[in-house]
Amino acid sequence: MIFINEEKRIFNLRTENTEYVFGLDNENLIRHIYWGNKINNENDFEMDVLCEVSTNDPVYEITPEEYPVFGGLRYSENCLKVTFDDKTRDIVYKYDGYEVDGDLLVIKLKDVYYNFTINLNYKVMEKYDLIERFVTITNESDQSIVIEEVYSGQLHIPYENLTFRNTHGHWGAEQQMFKQNVSYGKITIENRKGVSGHNNNPYFILDKNATETSGEVFYGALRMSGNFKGVIEQTPYGETLVQMGINPYDFQFTLNPKESFTTPPLLCGYTDKGFEKMSHNLHNFAKENLLREGLRPVLYNSWEATEFNVTCEEQIKLAREAKKIGTELFVVDDGWFGQRNSIHNGLGDWYVNKEKFPKGLNPLIEEVKSLGMKFGIWVEPEMVNPLSKLYIDNPDWIYHFKTRERTTSRGQYVLNITKKEVKEFIYNMLDNLLSNYDIDYIKWDVNRPICEGGATNLGENERKMAFDHIQAVYDIVKELKKKHKNVLFEACASGGGRIDLGILGIFDDFWTSDNTDAYDRLFIQHTYSHIYPIKAMRAWVTDCPNFLSQRNIPLRFRFHSAMMGTLGIGGNILKWSDEDMKLAKDMVEEYKSIREIVQEGDFFRLENTSTNNYHLFEYTKDNEALLFAFLPQTQIGHRPVRVKLRNLDEKGMYEYKINGETMVKSGSYLMNYGVNIHLRGDYQSEIIRFDRR
Ligand code: DGJ
Numbered sequence: 157m158i159f160i161n162e163e164k165r166i167f168n169l170r171t172e173n174t175e176y177v178f179g180l181d182n183e184n185l186i187r188h189i190y191w192g193n194k195i196n197n198e199n200d201f202e203m204d205v206l207c208e209v210s211t212n213d214p215v216y217e218i219t220p221e222e223y224p225v226f227g228g229l230r231y232s233e234n235c236l237k238v239t240f241d242d243k244t245r246d247i248v249y250k251y252d253g254y255e256v257d258g259d260l261l262v263i264k265l266k267d268v269y270y271n272f273t274i275n276l277n278y279k280v281m282e283k284y285d286l287i288e289r290f291v292t293i294t295n296e297s298d299q300s301i302v303i304e305e306v307y308s309g310q311l312h313i314p315y316e317n318l319t320f321r322n323t324h325g326h327w328g329a330e331q332q333m334f335k336q337n338v339s340y341g342k343i344t345i346e347n348r349k350g351v352s353g354h355n356n357n358p359y360f361i362l363d364k365n366a367t368e369t370s371g372e373v374f375y376g377a378l379r380m381s382g383n384f385k386g387v388i389e390q391t392p393y394g395e396t397l398v399q400m401g402i403n404p405y406d407f408q409f410t411l412n413p414k415e416s417f418t419t420p421p422l423l424c425g426y427t428d429k430g431f432e433k434m435s436h437n438l439h440n441f442a443k444e445n446l447l448r449e450g451l452r453p454v455l456y457n458s459w460e461a462t463e464f465n466v467t468c469e470e471q472i473k474l475a476r477e478a479k480k481i482g483t484e485l486f487v488v489d490d491g492w493f494g495q496r497n498s499i500h501n502g503l504g505d506w507y508v509n510k511e512k513f514p515k516g517l518n519p520l521i522e523e524v525k526s527l528g529m530k531f532g533i534w535v536e537p538e539m540v541n542p543l544s545k546l547y548i549d550n551p552d553w554i555y556h557f558k559t560r561e562r563t564t565s566r567g568q569y570v571l572n573i574t575k576k577e578v579k580e581f582i583y584n585m586l587d588n589l590l591s592n593y594d595i596d597y598i599k600w601d602v603n604r605p606i607c608e609g610g611a612t613n614l615g616e617n618e619r620k621m622a623f624d625h626i627q628a629v630y631d632i633v634k635e636l637k638k639k640h641k642n643v644l645f646e647a648c649a650s651g652g653g654r655i656d657l658g659i660l661g662i663f664d665d666f667w668t669s670d671n672t673d674a675y676d677r678l679f680i681q682h683t684y685s686h687i688y689p690i691k692a693m694r695a696w697v698t699d700c701p702n703f704l705s706q707r708n709i710p711l712r713f714r715f716h717s718a719m720m721g722t723l724g725i726g727g728n729i730l731k732w733s734d735e736d737m738k739l740a741k742d743m744v745e746e747y748k749s750i751r752e753i754v755q756e757g758d759f760f761r762l763e764n765t766s767t768n769n770y771h772l773f774e775y776t777k778d779n780e781a782l783l784f785a786f787l788p789q790t791q792i793g794h795r796p797v798r799v800k801l802r803n804l805d806e807k808g809m810y811e812y813k814i815n816g817e818t819m820v821k822s823g824s825y826l827m828n829y830g831v832n833i834h835l836r837g838d839y840q841s842e843i844i845r846f847d848r849r
Contacts, residue, residue: 158261158280159198160254167254167261168198169278171285174426176278178222179203180251186263186276188220188312191374191426209393218393220312223265223276223291225249226305233342233387233399235291235307238411240270241299249274271297276309279421284441285433288379290421295411304408307385307401308422313362313374318396320388321361323683328671328704330354330652331683338362338390346385348405350570350606350622351538352654358384359657359687360398361434368761369430369802376400376424377438377687380658381629383407383622402623406610409620420658432802435686436758442689443756446661451755452644452691452722453530454482454744455597459489460672460698461728464498466491468513470730472523477729479527481737482744485597486524487532492517494544500567503539504546506585521594532597532644533589537582538629539568539602553578555609555621565604572609573632574624583632590640599646600633600663602654626658633662646694652680655688665694665722672698672726673705674717675788675839678771681720682761690775691755695719696726697740709839711736713786715743716841720773720784722755723747750845753777758803766797770833776803779848781810787835796834801826801846810846820849 159168166179166189177190181203189201208215214229224230226237227246239245249265252273256262263276272295279288289309295301318338322345325332336343345356352358359377366373376398378384383403390396400422411417423441427433456478458471466488475486493509496502502509508517517533524531540547540554542564547554554569556562562569573579589595609621633645647654647663651670660666666688669680677695684693695718700708718724725740732740747754757777764770771786781804785797804810804823811820814831821831826846835842 157282158256158259160256161198161201164201164203166198166201166203167263168201169261169280169287170194171280171282171287174285176287177201181206181219183215183219184251185216185219186222186251186265188222191312192372193426193428213393220395220397222263222310223274224310225274232391233310233389233397234305235310235399235401236274236293237303237305237404238272239302239304240272241297241301244270247272270301271295272301281441284425284437285427286423286425286437286441288421288423290419292416292418293411294416295413298413300413301411302408303411303417305404306417306419307399308378308419309400309424311374311376311398311424313396313398314394315364315396316390316394318362318364318390321363321686322359322386323357324355326354327650327653328669329676330655330669330671331357331680333683333686338388338396340390340392343388344385345388346403346405347383348403350382350609350625351602351649352381352656352659353605354651354653356386357656357687358386358400360386360388360400361431361686362388362396362398363431366430368432368763370428371430372426372428373431373434374398374424374426375434375438376422377657378420378422379656380420380626381654381656382626382658406619407623409618423657431686432760438687439689439759442657442660443691446657447689447691448644448664451751452665453484454747455485455487455532455694455724456483456729457487457489457599457696457724457726459534460696460703460726461730462489462491464491464496466512468515468520471520473730475520475524475527475529477732477737478725479529481725481729481740482748483529483725485530485532487534487597487599488520489534489599490536490601492533498567501541501543503536503541503568504544504571506535506589517593525594530596531594532599533593533595534599534601535586535589536601536603537586537632538571538573538625539604540571541568555606557608557610560608563607568604570604570606570609573628574621579628579632583635586632586636587639590636590643595643597644597646599648599667601648601650603650630659630662655684657687660688660692664692666692667694668721671704672696673702673707674709674714675707676705677717678786678788681717682771685759685761690721690759693721694724695721696724699727699731711739712743713839713841715740715747716784716786716843719743719747719750719754719843723751746843750782750843753780753782760802762799762802764797766795767792768795768797770797770835772797772799772833774802779805779808781846783831783833783842783844783846785833785835785842785844787837787840789838790836796832798830798832800828800830804846805848808848810848812844812846814844823848
């Protein structure tokens with residue numbers, strides 16, 4: 157709901173439980189007033205007159221502006237920086253009215269001198285307690301304007317000493333959560349690599365002593381892949397501010413006369429009910445608005461089994477084994493095309509390798525289909541190897557500088573897909589692949605960052621490559637999906653390097669990490685779940701010792717860990733024993749019976765109250781709940797854990813089995829007293845199902 161007090165010039169955005177309020181102040185600045193629990197009385201809000209602390213603390217510095225621009229007596233972080241044609245660099249905006257269109261409020265600002273407008277957009281997502289902020293700038297003049305910085309928004313939190321959370325990490329160790337006390341000085345999180353990274357992730361979580369189920373949390377996630385930046389700053393004036401949007405690093409572009417530019421949306425929310433509620437709001441938004449319907453299939457992927465040594469014969473053997481354990485989708489990974497025998501060749505030459513597939517792909521696809529499975533294939537369309545025919549024929553198609561040596565990484569260059577002909581080539585290549593073969597799933601990989609992208613097709617002084625690159629990826633996939641409606645796309649970037657809310661929905665699945673160690677995955681998945689929905693979290697069961705950790709973990713624990721997301725099998729099942737195959741079959745069958753709850757239910761990170769190192773998670777949907785309990789290593793063998801479940805019907809009676817015994821307890825008992833779990837030994841795990849009678 158949007159309430160506007162015309163007289164006081166105050167705007168009030170109300171969601172189911174929260175309120176976000178701002179208005180026009182006596183200096184004609186758009187000033188933030190309130191973000192917190194719903195107050196329900198829009199007329200209570202006032203716009204106080206702000207006075208400067210001293211001449212050294214100008215009013216522009218202390219005013220919590222919704223969208224501070226570069227100019228005047230502003231020295232802290234700003235959201236918009238431009239150079240007008242006559243080299244004037246300051247923006248001086250005035251309020252130019254508002255528009256409401258359903259749940260969208262647009263605050264119109266206009267430069268007092270230049271024909272340049274800034275529309276601050278606020279979309280109220282009532283049901284999810286979220287507000288989406290984005291900005292549209294328009295050059296209404298006849299001269300061009302250079303844009304150096306344009307963030308999606310600034311947020312104000314009326315506290316000091318908050319705790320900030322985000323991820324650090326690298327390949328094979330994505331989604332490592334860090335938390336940091338916010339004090340004076342700035343915290344910057346960003347990505348500069350062109351594609352999204354394994355390091356920081358485009359979101360912020362700021363809390364005031366919150367737990368999973370209590371405490372205030374302010375959070376936001378950017379709907380963009382690639383180069384983002386977030387700045388978190390505790391100001392000297394008693395608040396914490398956050399800015400997030402396109403990274404101004406190596407960024408600049410010209411807004412030509414009559415052109416507009418819209419920033420990626422920043423989805424933000426508040427709750428006083430802890431991290432759990434934050435995750436549910438974001439998950440529900442993603443599930444209901446971004447993700448396509450339908451349960452995700454159990455897949456088999458051949459990468460860890462064969463790496464580049466893909467052959468038709470062996471893939472058929474793998475497919476037959478995969479079918480035996482109940483796999484529904486068979487995905488051939490890297491190595492099926494061009495002269496792809498290692499990282500050094502093949503990318504760009506998207507024809508089927510004749511030595512590996514003498515009769516083409518069809519014998520494999522036909523076999524997979526006759527086994528009743530879907531078929532998927534790996535591609536890395538944004539890349540090219542220097543030895544490929546594509547590169548030899550089109551050396552100008554990559555990002556490069558004419559006078560500089562071109563930099564390879566993983567033996568490959570990045571195609572400049574902002575060029576029309578390159579973008580068309582990629583679209584056509586994929587369209588042909590999907591039209592010529594019966595393919596249901598594309599795993600789209602990207603295995604290096606972008607560099608030497610300075611001069612793109614935009615013009616010599618333009619620096620918008622990273623932004624335009626990812627838009628081109630989005631365009632290609634959106635276009636392909638119009639024609640090939642049922643094909644699912646998995647976003648992979650050397651593991652989990654492309655996990656963000658920009659790509660989610662355009663792509664359907666995230667490859668979460670190349671780290672398939674079932675123990676490490678508990679942490680990766682835990683952090684992932686703060687922002688991103690479980691349904692998009694691909695998790696494979698692979699071989700032991702794990703290629704990264706060299707750790708041996710029992711197959712049952714490996715399955716349970718992977719069953720926390722969308723299950724895949726990625727080991728060399730040709731080498732699995734009969735006993736392992738039997739267990740795998742049972743596990744896949746069990747997963748199928750619970751996957752609706754896992755993929756579409758509500759997810760809970762439960763508290764471990766034991767000194768023993770339990771990892772506890774719950775999923776609920778309608779009348780059912782699942783408890784996943786893991787004990788990687790016994791520390792104090794005799795310590796059980798009493799787990800209090802969440803989100804059950806207090807009065808409902810739930811039946812569950814524990815240690816072979818069937819129990820029936822009320823929801824209220826299970827949520828307040830809890831259930832005693834006692835795992836013994838190392839790498840022990842259980843999934844317990846609670847059915848409401
Ligand atoms: C990186 C991915 O994360 C892996 O799963 C695999 O597809 C390789 N690339 C293939 O080169």
